[in-house]
Amino acid sequence: MDLTTDYIHQAVKINNLDISSMIVDLTSGGKMLRPAFFLLFSDFGEKKRSTAELIPLAASLEILHVATLIHDDVIDDSPLRRSQPTIHTKYGRRNAIYAGDYLFTLYFELISRNLSSHIDILRNALSMKKILVGELDQMLINFNVKATTEMYLHEISGKTAELFSLSAAMGAVVSDGNQELIDRCKGIGHDIGMAFQIIDDILDFSNSTQTGKPIHEDLKNGVYSLPYILGLEAGNEQLIEVLSKTDLTADDDLKATNIVVDDGYLNQAKDIARSYTKRAVDEIDKLPKNTNQKILKAVVKKLINRIK
């Protein structure tokens, strides 16, 4: 991970010092989950790649992720990211948008330089389209009390799972895995990503409930996470009534929260997360037995245990 971080810091250097330093800031201190999964999945095919071959690809995945974060923050006008002021807050929207564009470009550049012998994966890599369409689909859910679980799952499938899926598939490809292995890794990556996003939503829900924040910010902005959507889809009239209001108060928030917990929608969401991790673990069992396989399994179990 340290080598990957160093590589990213070298790669993002441009003449404009301000922009360089803000990108370096943002590519530090992240959890680097996508590079980590890529590296874990790069050990199941025929070919062992050197660290020098793997690092640029690991870096490219984090760079792509950060590009989407920068644009997301501009769009949501978020003041903080990873406890630091966001780029647009510090350097203005212009720099933030271009910095994101620049990182998108850098991703494609790294891929084309380091995966040119696997040009086909480059096209797979361009499931990027799905990522962006996922983001656009979010609108269909926002402030929509008729949002369904299917719509939500489709959205996070693009927004989050696709990049995990890409990271896993790229690992399989670079290790010269056959099509069966690539497809399996892709599926595992997808399921991990789906579980990751649902668990993140659940933790966000529980944290802000516990820390007594006056209101769930997302809810106020019409961004419904899975626990709420399960309630809406079940036709829970009280919940629909509360969320149909135009400007939610702290009281409304508390009401919605209680409904989601008391009527079991939070637990239903947990069950859905569990079913994704279960399928992921089952498929990991079918991968070649080696150290990375064990680590992967442990990581996925740790992930789901966060919402025990």
Place this chain on the structure above:
Amino acid sequence: MDLTTDYIHQAVKINNLDISSMIVDLTSGGKMLRPAFFLLFSDFGEKKRSTAELIPLAASLEILHVATLIHDDVIDDSPLRRSQPTIHTKYGRRNAIYAGDYLFTLYFELISRNLSSHIDILRNALSMKKILVGELDQMLINFNVKATTEMYLHEISGKTAELFSLSAAMGAVVSDGNQELIDRCKGIGHDIGMAFQIIDDILDFSNSTQTGKPIHEDLKNGVYSLPYILGLEAGNEQLIEVLSKTDLTADDDLKATNIVVDDGYLNQAKDIARSYTKRAVDEIDKLPKNTNQKILKAVVKKLINRIK
């Protein structure tokens, strides 16, 4: 051009109908200069490509161009583009930023699908980095009365000339041109792009002067085009004094305009545009003699005659 437009409209279709239709709007009614130059330059190498092979690449260049326009409009908060409301005005910033990202992706997808046998040009294509760094460099000039011609030329070299250069080089590559031809086309494209941007600046300057707009909007926003920069660089004290003011009035604008015209800076800018087109024409003369060569020469001459 019609085939290219149709291809673009097919390619940008996504499930989200609103977004699709706004992208279709924006990819209609443009001058399609970059696809046109690409097609003109695709006739000088060994290999004749079919229309079916050329159109997706021509389309990719317009798509890339539109992606940068969408993001530029968000950044500058411009209300109109091609006489239509801009995407962020009509559909909000979220959609505009993602639509731009989506088109960037589509560009890379089209290139990777249709130029995979020339993977190296894909990396050249990624001179995209220069485009974005050019945009970021614009900050160095804004509200900077110490801006120099060199800084300005460096900026437009990235912002505008790079994409013209790419269009021309891609034409040479796809026709299996040798390295000498590719380099020549790249250079011609660059010079055409430089001339195009300077001429555009000059026309903007003259138009708003003639139409009696109360003030040059760009000037008010600290965006200095070449005529002003030539005056600033020459150390014209009156001009420096006017542009150093914090909030320009219509009177200040008139004063600055008169200085730029009377002291010959506008003519100097025209001379610089002419020197770029002259070099372009000289190099076009060295291309294989065919119909496209003649058209190219005519187009470049028509371009420079706009500021006679």
